Amino acid sequence: MMEKNISRAVISRLPRYYRCLEKLMYDHVDRVSSTELAEMMKVTASQIRQDLNTFGGFGQQGYGYNVQNLFAELTKILGLDREHNMVVIGAGNLARAFTNYIGFKRIGFYIKGLFDNNPEVIGQTFHDLTVKPMEELADFIKEENIEIGILAVPWEYLNEAASDMISAGIKNIWNFAPGGLDIEVPDDVIIQNENLSDSLIQLSFIVTAAGQGR
Amino acid sequence: MMEKNISRAVISRLPRYYRCLEKLMYDHVDRVSSTELAEMMKVTASQIRQDLNTFGGFGQQGYGYNVQNLFAELTKILGLDREHNMVVIGAGNLARAFTNYIGFKRIGFYIKGLFDNNPEVIGQTFHDLTVKPMEELADFIKEENIEIGILAVPWEYLNEAASDMISAGIKNIWNFAPGGLDIEVPDDVIIQNENLSDSLIQLSFIVTAAGQGR
DNA sequence: TAGATTGTTAATCGATTAACAATC
């Protein structure tokens, strides 16, 4: 089923649609118009209709959108109608935070394993997971049906860890390791960078600019 | 000094310029042309010249850009030529990860205090910081010259913590608390949302779409 | 049916890229 390419701009708005619909579901709202949705999300009604129509005609003229139906469609589109298994590479503080974080579980993402190559960390227990050595990663991925690898090592190990993950068969990397330039990955590997230092630098710019009267 | 408005698109690229220049500095490169920079960053030379010129004419015809000079200018523009003090509200695992994280310190951002309103957590020590009660926040902000508050509480406390922060005088909030809809803040307060669940949902969409042959 | 609201086409706006004169 070949579909048209979805622009980055649209993708970046999808989680907000999802959260918005989730809230409407929670509030037992049956139907919603693009105008009402637009007000909730502080965007234009036009944009909402355009965005939704890249995926299909989920609405009905004269009625609007059925909340339950639209939520179900969005859930499917986002792949949130099934579970996703993850591992964390780099068993540090961030890994600890992630294993405890219920927000991921709530949308069906489970951390199934922690991996590290530091002998001092291997064997330690985080929440209810025992840190395993990197050598066991490849088998684990197959056995536990792992879809996503969270990369959370210090920057010195970034390239090493990334290539270990890739050769172990991980196809999707969520990268929290700060790096110099972005790391390169083969074409069939998807990498999403979550550079907290970059976000902080952006915030710094905004703060600094605001302080100078803009 | 009133300047023109800088677009989101430009701001989002600034950290990468910074990191790129940092690398050139590290490699002791003296000068760089927009074409060379473009190759490093995988963008067009035109974009680099446009971007940099929103801040000033840092280059020289026939020569290019002096790396040291451009780096210094960028550092100033981003506010990275001075230190920034931060506090974390919500002393959980994420707070622990942040206090240990050297990446923030490296660019001059220091976590000076941890605050929580849970009596069981108050008094605990994270790295070298003792968790303080929220009542002490307002005074602390003034005494320690705090610029940024990192919001890292569970979602149930999001609104409460945010309004506590604002009334304590925090003007810049870096929000890691996942929420339903985005929280509203007064005009003079800057909030930057770092919604990890949203990022994960985006990744989920991309992974799911890729799995369906796109 | 009449009113409402979608889906979609057309218009506008903004951001990116190309081109080139200015100038080091």
Add this chain to the structure above:
DNA sequence: TAGATTGTTAATCGATTAACAATC
């Protein structure tokens, strides 16, 4: 000076908004 490369204007591309005919 001649060659190189910027700063900047103009052209293109893509994304957002407006408008409205289709239709529930």
